[in-house]
Amino acid sequence: MNAIESDQAVAKKRDYLFDRIGLYLLIFVILVIVSSIILVLPYSNTYIGDYGADEIYLKSFVYLAVVSTAVLILGVFYNIMIWMEGRVSGADQTAPPARKFFVSLGKLMRSVFSKDFGKILRSFVLDVIFLRKFWSISKVRWIVHGLILFGFIGIFLLDVITTVALEFFDSRSFTEPDGWGKLWIRDFGFDLFGLMIMIGLAGAIVRRFVMRPKQLVTGAEDVVSVLFLLVVVLSGFVLEGIGIASGIPGHESHEMYSFVGYLFSAVSPAVSVDAYAQIWFLHAIVSLALIMYIPFSKLFHMFAAPLAMQLNDIVKRGEIAP
Amino acid sequence: MKRDKSRIDLSSIPAKSLVEFDACTRCGECSIICPTGGEAEQVEERTPRGKIRAVRKVVRTLRNPLRAALTSEKKMERMLSDLSESVYQCSICGMCMEACPLSLRTIEMWESLRRSLVDSGLGPKEPHEALVKSIENYDNPWMQPRMQRARWAKKIKSIVDATKEKIDLLYYVGCTASYDPEINRVAQNLVSIAEKAGLRMGILGKAEKCCGSTLLRIGEYERARKLALENVDIFRRTDADRIVTACAGCYKTLAQDYPSLTGTRLPVFHTTQLLAELLSEDRLPLKKDPPGLAVTYHDPCHLGRHTQMYDWPREIISRLPGVTLVEMERNRERSRCCGAGGGLMTLNQEIVFRIAGMRIEDAERTGAQVLVTSCPFCQQTLVEAARRRDNSVKVIDITDLVIELLE
Ligand code: SF4
């Protein structure tokens, strides 16, 4: 009996060791893939890069981007490992987090890719994307939040589209001054979504700092989060304005399309190519810092809230969570 | 076993709840409506949002080697004891879940957090200890002898011992209705109703034990599990295919917690379900032309937000002759808690009666003279709160109302 038990204990230990190695391997693979993508891209879609001195900024940016996405990924895993200290049905409660992680991952995959896929997709659209309960609570706040959320999603998607069009298809339309992609996506699209974020942030700031409703309390992290977002978006527009005012290639003035950047350009000084590259670098650093800040702040809700809502859709109310 | 008071064991919190702690957006929708930290006290640390923040902070400090190294043992202990203090100043009413735009399942978050505090030697609070001891020694939280449990039924001939005789229905009386002389009436009402409906009802007598609700709410999971297993064992000794209870807390525990505690799903019903069924089948002889009566109904949290039984009591009231229901402004999902649940009555009566007082005010505003509820514990609390406001409304159980209108 004892021999059997100790055999089992040894087997368990071995399994747990495999889980841990598996987890580290998984994180490593993700890091390598993401870093490679960042390092391999030629960045022909950035507004700097072809002008000698700019090279150093672009290179530094690329390496810092690798670091900041690594921090983001590790930060997310750090949080996941805390979740995995909790109870996971189907896993021994004394099991290490790595084991619980793989058990949960398997369960999650099985419930998503099950016959309930349609139902899950529907609740994803209604609860997670559309945030229907929030809509029923306050339309105005929903719009303010939606402007920020959809603004960022929009910018992210346009970034992907631009990158794919430029790097994989070498699309001229994105580089020629009168190209469709250049005018509608790089000029208009980015400005539109950026403006959405700015309006949303302005709404959030007015509500939090001017209207100060009773339900809000403002701690350091609330201030930092909102200011961080604001600085990123604002510095983006300032950069665009300076780019237009300075006639930086790629920023040829298309006031109809870069409508926000054009407004900023009206009050922007014209600077040298070098100075422009430095400002570009500053904007890039703030953006990368924001990425690193996400997993350690309340902004992490952008990952945890959709997941929580989705899990709650899977576990019926009144049933104790698996 | 002596526990290290500067550590916290998260293994009894579902991983899903830990995700939910991170999902909070700090919107504060929950905080303004929380009866304890929000409405009654207005202390941020005791609101759901404040507690979520504290949990995140504590866990992030303990699990971050750098931060942990920079935080003194003493500070860590203080953070944990502050957290424990706030987490227990809550009636587990579930209002925060209802208010939350993300519908975070806060009930589960709070209960499992308390369980983890108990596991880590940080809970329950000192005043709860007498409660735990009483349940352990007497199988009830009221420190009453086991032998007295079925005293209320002594003179009632129609009630039988469910472990010995054939019955249609097993009545799980629960501790409050068994021992509180004021609430005994609820048990007696149910017996009369069953009699009129021709149902043979049995009880477990002194073999019945506390359902374990109080233990579960304060985080004493293992103790509750032991009780639950014993109860299920006793239930099995009867041939009842239906268990009915008149207590919202017992109902929630037997219906919702027992399956995960014991692996057994019991055929349990609340009296409101039974009464609604008997009335809809015309099995109760109702008075023909009683004088009109306006009543308002208080949804107990355990029967409302916890188990979503909003319709049965309303159906009963709508079927009673001459009775009109005037809803309070906050009803059903948004019903205000009486304040007594979650072990708060033992911990902080002052705040409980402040909250219960607000509920009585809600009832007063409807103009109804009678406040009906379906939980003996809510009734106990609201009766006292009404007494403190010169008995502005009469608080009764739903079985009282039905009995009143039977022929
Ligand atoms: S369960 Fe009720 S008392 Fe507890 S935090 Fe939520 S709203 Fe407040």
Ligand code: SF4
């Ligand atoms: S309502 Fe929900 S998201 Fe908002 S502060 Fe409360 S728990 Fe957090």
